[in-house]
Amino acid sequence: MRTVKRRPGRPSLSNEELLDKALDLFLEKGFAGTSIDAICTAAGMAKRTVYSRYGDKETLFKAALSRAIDEWIVPIDRLREQESEDFEASLIRIGEILVTNVLGPAGLRLLRLTNSESVTMPEISLENVRRGTEPTLQYLADLFRRRLGDENGNFPDAEEAAQAFLSIVVGGPASNAAWGMNIDMASVERHTRYCVRLFLHGLLEESASPPENEAGQLRRLLRDAEDRLGEARGRIEEATRLVRD
Missing domain, CATH: 1.10.10.60 (Homeodomain-like)
Known part of the structure; x- marks a missing residue:
């Protein structure tokens, strides 16, 4: 056959x-x-x-x-490995990893795709945040509780601090890259060190004991009033939008 x-x-x-x-x-x-x-x-x-x-x-x-x-996500274990007794140095290393990652080929591809298509498909941005950004925010909040919290690990501003860290340290380079700006590694390192120090020393001042002198108390009261005013404005804008809709 x-x-x-x-x-x-x-x-x-x-x-x-x-x-x-x-x-x-x-x-x-x-x-x-x-x-x-x-x-x-x-x-x-x-x-x-x-x-x-x-x-x-x-x-x-x-x-x-x-x-x-999947290609863009930084494993949390890799971030945790950067921790040391020197808190500032730890944050600088963590920041450099996150910035370098978002500026790498996988990060830029994801950033540009998400930005271009999220208007018609908002669920893709939500998925990006859920799988990539939220775990990083949770890790950073936990790190701040462990390093800046009281003896019980309480640090009420941990989530806000984590969001601020990503916005200050990573958000700027990501926005620049989305607009096509090229950022060399020397600039990444310089930017990260500056922003981490700016963030950290402001955070340490905020987490310190409230000043006892009258001027310090007045500054704190004004800061609290500004925060509440900002919240009130946000609620008014939301209510106005709902009424118009």
Whole structure:
């Protein structure tokens, strides 16, 4: 009996390679400008194979974005390894890791994709925050409780301090990078050291015992009044928006 040899087919890309190809196209042309046909061509994969894996373009996009988040996330254990007796030095090392990560290829790709598509798909920003930002904020808040809290580990401003740390140390470089600015490593280190010191010494002053002199008490009262006024304005704006809607 004669044996018929089958012609070898095209080698199938791994799922990770397919998602990487899709990510590159989504970044270059945007979600609306990228077709399944273009992704299949770039990946050298049959359309039926892509549809069998993901069903539609939006599902494929979200899976690709999930992979981008996986590549971007800094493991909390890596941040914890930077801790030492020198609190300021610890924060500088942690800050440099976070800034370098957001400015790396994976971070920039995720940042630009999220910024460009989150208006029409706000859930992708929420997923980014849930999986990437929230664990980092929780770690930082815990770190501040351990290092700045009282004997029971109480530090009421821990969550706000964690958010401020990310905003001051990481937010600036991330915003600049999103606008296409190139930042060299020397600038990253200089920025991180300056911002950590600015943040930390302000935080240490805030967590110190309230001043006993009259001028210090007055400054504290004014600061509290400003905070409450800001909260009141926010509630008024929210109420106004609800009435208009």
